[in-house]
Amino acid sequence: MRVEYINPFVEASFNVLREVLQSDVKRGELYLKSTSMPVMGVAAIVGLAGDVEGRVLFDMDKPTALKVASAMNGEELPTMDDLVKATITELANMITAQAVTKLHELGFRFDLTPPAIFTGDNMEVTDQDVEALIVPMEVPQGRIEINVAIRERS
Amino acid sequence: MKTKDDFPSLNERPAEGVGPDGVPFRVLIVDDSMFIGKQISQILSSEGFEIAGICADGAAGMERYKELFPNVDIVTMDITMPKMDGITALRKIIEFDKNAKVVMISALGKQDLVKQALVTGAKSYIVKPLDRKKVLERIVAVLNK
Numbered sequence: 001m002r003v004e005y006i007n008p009f010v011e012a013s014f015n016v017l018r019e020v021l022q023s024d025v026k027r028g029e030l031y032l033k034s035t036s037m038p039v040m041g042v043a044a045i046v047g048l049a050g051d052v053e054g055r056v057l058f059d060m061d062k063p064t065a066l067k068v069a070s071a072m073n074g075e076e077l078p079t080m081d082d083l084v085k086a087t088i089t090e091l092a093n094m095i096t097a098q099a100v101t102k103l104h105e106l107g108f109r110f111d112l113t114p115p116a117i118f119t120g121d122n123m124e125v126t127d128q129d130v131e132a133l134i135v136p137m138e139v140p141q142g143r144i145e146i147n148v149a150i151r152e153r154s
Numbered sequence: 155m156k157t158k159d160d161f162p163s164l165n166e167r168p169a170e171g172v173g174p175d176g177v178p179f180r181v182l183i184v185d186d187s188m189f190i191g192k193q194i195s196q197i198l199s200s201e202g203f204e205i206a207g208i209c210a211d212g213a214a215g216m217e218r219y220k221e222l223f224p225n226v227d228i229v230t231m232d233i234t235m236p237k238m239d240g241i242t243a244l245r246k247i248i249e250f251d252k253n254a255k256v257v258m259i260s261a262l263g264k265q266d267l268v269k270q271a272l273v274t275g276a277k278s279y280i281v282k283p284l285d286r287k288k289v290l291e292r293i294v295a296v297l298n299k
């Protein structure tokens with residue numbers, strides 16, 4: 001996977017997280033994962049289709065999701081309810097929108113599918129023939145991994 | 155009992171959501187994200203606006219506008235929504251009430267859709283992530299136009 005695809009997501013995640021959480025964001029070391037991988041418990045996924053295809057997964061554990069949603073709503077949200085899911089989905093939306101704007105400026109043409117959110121234990125994602133680059137982001141609420149798998153359409 | 159007069163300096167700034175006649179402005183919020191709907195509603199209620207309704211898709215938003223009319227002052231309209239998108243709902247609202255004040259709520263990177271909405275008759279737009287200042291500025295500006 002070309003690194004041009006990942007940078008806009010790193011930048012957008014950094015900017016949007018800092019803005020909506022009003023706090024410091026630290027970027028961890030990028031790493032590569034291939035084929036199937038477990039996800040942490042709450043995953044928002046956005047699909048891309050066009051010149052490039054693939055998906056971006058925003059992955060975090062449940063306590064982190066609850067804390068992030070609580071911070072974004074300015075109130076304590078103790079359970080994984082519809083508001084928490086809508087909040088995490090919107091976070092994924094905002095980050096993806098910013099990253100894709102950048103990618104469009106760089107000349108890539110593709111559309112997004114609306115984000116879908118998955119919650120549960122022991123979830124696993126399998127990507128066929130495409131490796132995923134993962135950017136961990138540390139926020140005061142925990143760790144959010146931005147997991148990007150994109151390839152050019154053959 | 156304490157009255158407003160006991161806090162002379164506290165309420166000097168008039169709430170943004172209340173008109174010159176002391177009557178709150180009535181807002182219809184149309185957004186399929188429960189998070190965004192709640193966020194807009196909290197920002198506006200805290201400034202004294204009255205939330206006349208929150209609808210989760212364009213079709214419901216347009217119907218609600220017609221039901222509320224003329225007791226609605228401004229609409230916040232998401233663009234990407236199921237059933238009926240925000241631009242179609244905007245067009246139908248303008249067809250029904252050519253003076254409708256509609257402010258679009260947009261994700262970044264939707265300039266073409268925002269332009270289309272402004273041409274169709276939207277009065278302004280706000281790009282997400284939303285913050286209090288940005289939302290109030292735009293809504294108040296449109297109400298004062």
Ligand SMILES: [Mg+2]
Nearest residue numbers: 186232234235
């Ligand atoms: Mg929407």
